[in-house]
Amino acid sequence: MIQERLKELDIILPPAPAPLAAYIPAKKAGGLIFVSGQLPLKDRALMLTGPMKTEEDSEKAAAALRQCFINALAAASGVCSPDEIKSVVKLNIYVASTPEFIWQHKAGNGASELARSIFGDSGVHARAAIGVPSLPLNASVELEVIFSLG
Amino acid sequence: MIQERLKELDIILPPAPAPLAAYIPAKKAGGLIFVSGQLPLKDRALMLTGPMKTEEDSEKAAAALRQCFINALAAASGVCSPDEIKSVVKLNIYVASTPEFIWQHKAGNGASELARSIFGDSGVHARAAIGVPSLPLNASVELEVIFSLG
Amino acid sequence: MIQERLKELDIILPPAPAPLAAYIPAKKAGGLIFVSGQLPLKDRALMLTGPMKTEEDSEKAAAALRQCFINALAAASGVCSPDEIKSVVKLNIYVASTPEFIWQHKAGNGASELARSIFGDSGVHARAAIGVPSLPLNASVELEVIFSLG
Numbered sequence: 001m002i003q004e005r006l007k008e009l010d011i012i013l014p015p016a017p018a019p020l021a022a023y024i025p026a027k028k029a030g031g032l033i034f035v036s037g038q039l040p041l042k043d044r045a046l047m048l049t050g051p052m053k054t055e056e057d058s059e060k061a062a063a064a065l066r067q068c069f070i071n072a073l074a075a076a077s078g079v080c081s082p083d084e085i086k087s088v089v090k091l092n093i094y095v096a097s098t099p100e101f102i103w104q105h106k107a108g109n110g111a112s113e114l115a116r117s118i119f120g121d122s123g124v125h126a127r128a129a130i131g132v133p134s135l136p137l138n139a140s141v142e143l144e145v146i147f148s149l150g
Numbered sequence: 151m152i153q154e155r156l157k158e159l160d161i162i163l164p165p166a167p168a169p170l171a172a173y174i175p176a177k178k179a180g181g182l183i184f185v186s187g188q189l190p191l192k193d194r195a196l197m198l199t200g201p202m203k204t205e206e207d208s209e210k211a212a213a214a215l216r217q218c219f220i221n222a223l224a225a226a227s228g229v230c231s232p233d234e235i236k237s238v239v240k241l242n243i244y245v246a247s248t249p250e251f252i253w254q255h256k257a258g259n260g261a262s263e264l265a266r267s268i269f270g271d272s273g274v275h276a277r278a279a280i281g282v283p284s285l286p287l288n289a290s291v292e293l294e295v296i297f298s299l300g
Numbered sequence: 301m302i303q304e305r306l307k308e309l310d311i312i313l314p315p316a317p318a319p320l321a322a323y324i325p326a327k328k329a330g331g332l333i334f335v336s337g338q339l340p341l342k343d344r345a346l347m348l349t350g351p352m353k354t355e356e357d358s359e360k361a362a363a364a365l366r367q368c369f370i371n372a373l374a375a376a377s378g379v380c381s382p383d384e385i386k387s388v389v390k391l392n393i394y395v396a397s398t399p400e401f402i403w404q405h406k407a408g409n410g411a412s413e414l415a416r417s418i419f420g421d422s423g424v425h426a427r428a429a430i431g432v433p434s435l436p437l438n439a440s441v442e443l444e445v446i447f448s449l450g
Contacts, residue, residue: 022416102287104285104286128186131284148180266322279337281435
């Protein structure tokens with residue numbers, strides 16, 4: 001069902017992104033899937049680097065976080081079929097920000113809206129969005145996801 | 151029982167704060183309630199904005215985080231009665247900080263002490279407190295909470 | 301078994317670090333153990349303070365995060381025997397960073413590699429690594445851990 005929905009949305013899951021270090025893309029525990037922090041990698045390159053500064057930057061960051069959600073789903077696919085995922089529980093949204101950038105919530109909508117679009121009602125989730133001074137490889141955004149296996 | 155304790159403490163839960171974006175205030179999964187990041191909103195206005203700079207700022211930040219905990223309980227009330235909450239599992243405390251502000255743990259006590267005051271022994275929790283350069287809407291603090299349904 | 305492995309690695313768990321405030325070192329819920337954010341305390345002193353700036357700093361930060369993982373295991377030991385821990389579920393790695401420091405993932409390997417060394421295959425985990433402007437007591441790193449009781 002989720003795989004059909006991905007087709008309808010013309011989303012092709014990439015291979016699960018290779019971890020940068022001594023960890024794995026996702027781990028099951030207690031009926032949940034904890035997905036490692038995902039960077040906005042597309043075709044092996046970062047879509048967006050450096051800190052966000054102005055409200056206008058929110059849109060670019062939202063597009064990058066949409067890609068992070070696709071990567072998170074790909075990462076989860078390494079430990080279960082997408083169709084086994086019952087719901088999206090929580091997103092943690094990190095946005096590289098100068099002290100003036102205060103629109104992390106707008107940036108986060110790129111991921112949140114895609115979650116709802118793919119999973120419907122069960123894709124609506126709790127979340128937190130915060131600014132950070134910098135992220136691995138100079139990425140502008142990073143996304144953590146908890147899925148539920150139901 | 152929790153509702154009685156709130157009365158004793160003269161705490162009136164506000165309506166669950168409206169999400170700023172495409173998400174919900176709280177989500178149940180695996181016997182836990184994951185609450186979305188709460189800002190120090192009181193009567194629809196932020197109690198405290200901008201980064202914390204000096205040790206003296208810790209007290210204002212603690213008062214704001216106390217309010218965030220009240221808002222988190224209000225958010226959880228959207229998915230269960232406060233009396234169904236068995237314990238406070240974890241707090242994630244985010245404090246907008248200049249690089250010189252290193253008292254995030256003092257700020258966090260505003261939330262931690264209220265959790266214990268409301269829930270007694272089962273209100274004592276694990277937590278992490280970190281600095282961030284900026285938060286949504288220029289809020290000075292943000293709080294994530296995980297409750298347990300027991 | 302985990303206690304034997306710690307002996308083989310010459311790791312002596314310190315007493316669970318005293319919380320800086322109104323919280324506890326670790327809390328059980330839903331088959332998981334949530335460990336409070338651990339600082340790189342060794343013999344009651346911080347091993348590393350201030351923000352990381354250059355790629356070379358990653359090694360010092362990795363050594364400090366290795367110590368944080370030892371402290372996290374000590375913290376978990378307050379609520380269960382180390383031998384009851386089935387797996388390492390997730391690490392959240394916070395590195396005090398200037399905006400130029402973009403190697404939080406390298407720093408995090410200090411904790412990730414020790415987790416695998418102690419717990420073997422079940423020590424491999426999901427994780428997220430982010431930069432922060434500052435941390436409690438001017439610590440350079442902080443580590444959150446979720447263990448599973450299986």
